[in-house]
Amino acid sequence: MKLTKSSSKNSTTYYVQKSYRIGDKTSTKTVERLGSIEELKARAGDKDPIEWAKEYVKKLTLSEKESRKDITVKYSGSRQIDKNIRKSVNVGYLFLKKIYNELRLPKVVEEISEKYKITYDLDDIFSSLLYTRILSPSSKEASFHYAENFLEKRNFDLHQVYRALEVLAKENDLIQKKLYENSMSVIERNKHILYYDCTNFYFETEEEDGFRKYGISKEHRPNPIVQMGLFMDADGIPLAFSMFPGNQNEQPSLAPLEKKIISDFGIDKLVVCTDSGLSSAPNRRFNDTKKRKFITTQSIKKLKDFLKEFCLSDEGWRKTGSKKTYRISELDPVEDYHTTFYKDRWINEDGLEQHLIITFSLKYQAYQRKIRGRQIEKASSCLDHPSTLTKRSANDYKRLLSQEHITRHGEMAEKSLIKLDMKKIAEEELYDGFYAVCTNLEDNAESIVRINHKRWEIEECFRIMKTEFKARPVYLSREDRIKAHFLTCYASLVLYRILEKRLTAQSPEVSFSCHEIIQTLRNMNMLVSLGDGYIPVYERTDLTDALHEISGFRTDLEIVSNRNMKKIFTKMKKEEK
Known part of the structure; x- marks a missing residue:
């Protein structure tokens, strides 16, 4: 605290003031009005009024230090609040900021700033984009304004945000590499089992360009899209990502990004786990080496007939911890409902020796039949409305309908006859409850199934980005800014996943x-x-x-x-x- 005075033409008034800080902004506050020099003389008695006032301020300062744990806050019912002073701030971002600093991202961004001779605060922009993507996901302009709610006041202008995106896009590979390297000292990373998958993001536009292309949208929207390939480690923490145009096949995207991980991250011994959409023969061969292995979902329907028969046969099933074999037809619907049974064999597919593992679960069978039951109900509502039949996707309920253009007497019908395709439904039911994977690992079937089971976490990564982080629709149009946008989404996901893992370790029972x-x-x-x-x-x-x-x-x-x-x-x- 300090003694200050305010002088006017006719008098001088003395005050006790103290400095305070909101984030990085410092200001002062009047604690007490001591009065004019005459009022000070009255309170000082025989002492010099100014010396008395200084001693009084010193006592107040000491008293505040002694009672620092118990602070008395005074408010007036007649005094207006100060203009342009924030009275409420968010501190939730501090828990993200701690991880951001532990990952030494300020140092990484500082090096980038020096490289491009940037005069604005790139670190403040990058960190704010990460925090707002989690706390208030929206457009870059809205994020700029939301950052005003943080305890620390932002130190950049809106136009600098867009300039920063261009720089961040150029340094995308470096930031990903440093994120991984620095994370090794922050949290343990299970980097030898990796999961890879792809998704896409749509734009609020109908015009495509060199990067935004029309393709098969995951949200079934008629908008241009871009695609993302994402590698995740065995603990659910993102490892690396790449972006590519929306009209490209996703299968060739795996090898280039994996090569980058091998060269830039120094990870050469790994097992890559993918779904059936990415399990092409070239991808399997790429990971068929001494140091690289694969586990991939296998479509039973696409296997050769004798293998399909092996997968669906009734006998020869085992369960973990037992040498006994079981028949599916003899399983107890109550006692065995939550048990997963399996069988396996080595096969030669696409010129590769592969370990085929098939699992069966009554619970999974019931789930699939429940879903199909709902689809049959929807399909039945279309029986009297032929015009509703359009091109069907693999999972569209309309696939369960058939359309006939002739009568039972072989004559051309005036009106198409639509009915449930019972043959199609029966064929699909044959596969209910079954699930298969192929691998070149020689591990036992139980451990391979356990590894593959965690593939759901990469789906959760995409769900978090799309729902909680609202990564789409994307409103940017320039390719470099689009890539920078997804870099911030990716880095935000890394921050969040590390926070989530620490919370799980802290409170495993909750x-x-x-x-x-x-x-x-x-x-x-x-x-x-x-x-x-x-x-x-x-x-x-x-x-x-x-x-x-x-x-x-x-x-x-x-x-x-x-x-x-x-x-x-x-x-x-x-x-x-």
Whole structure:
């Protein structure tokens, strides 16, 4: 605290003031009005009024330090609030900022800034784009304005955001490489079992160009799309990604990105797990080496007849921990409902020796038949409406309908006859409950099935980007800015996944959903008490407790003093190194 004075033409008034900080902005607050020189003389007695005032300020400062843990906040019912001063700030981003700093991304971005001689704050822009993608996903302009809600005030202009995107796109490979390298000291990475999959993202436009092309949209939208190929490690943390035009086949995208991982990341011994859409013969051969192996979903329908018969046959099934064999027709619908049975053999497909593993589950069979039952209901509603029949996809319920143009007497019908295709339905039911994978690993069937089962996590990565992070639709048009947009989505996903893994390790008995974690971070707001500190206005829960435990700081005190908040930032700054 300090003694200040305000002079006018006729008098001088003395005040006690203290400095305070909101993020990186410093200002002052009047703590007490001491009055004019005459009023000071009255309070000072025999002492010099100015010396008395200085001693009084010193006592207030000491008293505040002694009672720092118990802060009394005073408000007036007659005084207006200050103009242009934020009274509420978000601190949820601090838990992401801690991981951002631990990954030493400020240092990475600093090197990029020096390379391009950038004068604006590229680190502030990049980090803000990551935090807002998680906390308030929207357009770049909306993200720019949302960043004003953070405790630390942003230090860049909107036009600089778009300039930054161009630079980030050029350094895409470097940032991915550094993210991986630096993450090794932040969290343990299971990098020898990798999962690869592709998805696509649509644009709010009808015009395609060299990068945005019409293709098969995952959302079945009639818009141009771009495609993303993503590698994920065995713990569900993204490893690398690539972008390619929407009209290209996704199968050739695997090898180039895998080669980049091998050369740039130094990972040469690995097992790549994919779904059937990416299990082409060239991809299998690419990973048929001493150091590289594959596990891929295998369509039973596409196997040769004798192998198909082996897969669907009734006998020869086993379950983990038992040498006994079982018949599917003799399984108990209650006792065996949750058990997965399997059988396997080595085959030669596409010139490759492969280990074919088939699983069967009554639960999976019931699930598939439940889904088909709903599709049959939908298909039945089309029986009297031939005009509703359009081109059918592999999973469209209209595939279960057949259309006849002749009567039972062999004459041309005036009206097409639509009916349920019972033969088609019966054929599909033959495969219910069965699932197959092919691999060149010599491991036992149980471990291979266990590895393949985790493939759902890469689907979850795409779901998080599309739903929670709202990565699409994309409103950018330039290719470099589009790629930079997905770089920020990817980096945000890395931050989130590391946070999620730490929460799981901290509270293994509690399961926090993705939506719950992100919503909690979004709602972690604090009231600014000028000169005193920050008062939480969010609900304290098991999740907020876990967030503070894994991060090593607390914002859930009744009031967090300016001094303690400064300590949090100082500690985070040290973690950049």
